[in-house]
Amino acid sequence: xxxxxxxxxxxxxxxxxxxxxxxxxxxxxxxxxxxxxxxxxxxxxxxxxxxxxxxxxxxxxxxxxxxxxxxxxxxxxxxxxxxxxxxxxxxxxxxxxxxxxxxxxxxxxxxxxxxxxxxxxxxxxxxxxxxxxxxxxxxxxxxxxxxxxxxxxxxxxxxxxxxxxxxxxxxxxxxx
Numbered sequence: 001x002x003x004x005x006x007x008x009x010x011x012x013x014x015x016x017x018x019x020x021x022x023x024x025x026x027x028x029x030x031x032x033x034x035x036x037x038x039x040x041x042x043x044x045x046x047x048x049x050x051x052x053x054x055x056x057x058x059x060x061x062x063x064x065x066x067x068x069x070x071x072x073x074x075x076x077x078x079x080x081x082x083x084x085x086x087x088x089x090x091x092x093x094x095x096x097x098x099x100x101x102x103x104x105x106x107x108x109x110x111x112x113x114x115x116x117x118x119x120x121x122x123x124x125x126x127x128x129x130x131x132x133x134x135x136x137x138x139x140x141x142x143x144x145x146x147x148x149x150x151x152x153x154x155x156x157x158x159x160x161x162x163x164x165x166x167x168x169x170x171x172x173x174x175x176x
Contacts, residue, residue, distance in 0.1 A: 002083050003175060004127035006117075007075065009088035009100060011133035012148045013108070014065035020045070023055045037151035062099035067107050070165035076110060077169065081176045085127060086111060089137075091120035129175070131168060135159070146171065 010016045021032050028048060037045060045052050055061060078084055086104060090097045097118055104116060117125070122137040131146045132138050138145035138159050146168070147159040162168050 002081070003129065004083040004085065005078060005172070006085050006087040006122075006125045006127040006130040006132075008130075008132040008134075008137065008148070009086060009104070010062075010065070011150045012131055013068055013071045013075070013086070014062075014103065015068050016065060017151055019061065019065050020052070020055060023058060023061060024051065027051075027055065027058075034151065039154050040151060042152050056093050057095065059095055060099070062093070062096040063103055065103060068165060070169075072107065074165040074169045075108065078172055079110070082129075082172070083115075083127075084111070085115045085117055085125075087117045087119065087122055087125050087130070089120060089122060090118035129172075131162070 007013060017034050017037060021034065021037070024046065025031050028046070028051060043052060075084060086108070088100055090100050100118060101116065104111060119125075122130075122132070123140055126142065128143045129146060130138060130141045130143060131148055133148045133150035133153055135147070135153065135156055135158070138147060145159045147153060147156065147161045148168075149161060149163040160171070162171055
């Protein structure tokens, strides 16, 4: 029987860090780098009150996210040996629901709509593996959790960690 993988979008397939930096500079006129964000708590990233929420509620934010390097090729290859599901929390930011679906259609057209789960709470997910950048989604996951590196999780080490899609490809070969 084929094993299954749930893959998060934001911060895993889509480079949210780069997008936040771009939008922050556009909206607040201050230039940052990914290094500047390392170790920061998401809701306290910026000195301006609600800056992150304002950015995340901006129309087009989720639709224009850059694709993580090697994500497309790696996910296509994983689909040879695994049932792959894209699982993304999309209810907190209502604009993101359609934008995320359209983004997937553009960048990952080989993923069937049947394999896309846009939800509010990922605790319902029951796959063999979950690749996510948030502990809150991995801590109670019943399968094998895999933490994808992000600025907000650099001090967390209680899950198997991958830093990029090349490491995902190498790790998942162990389970084929």
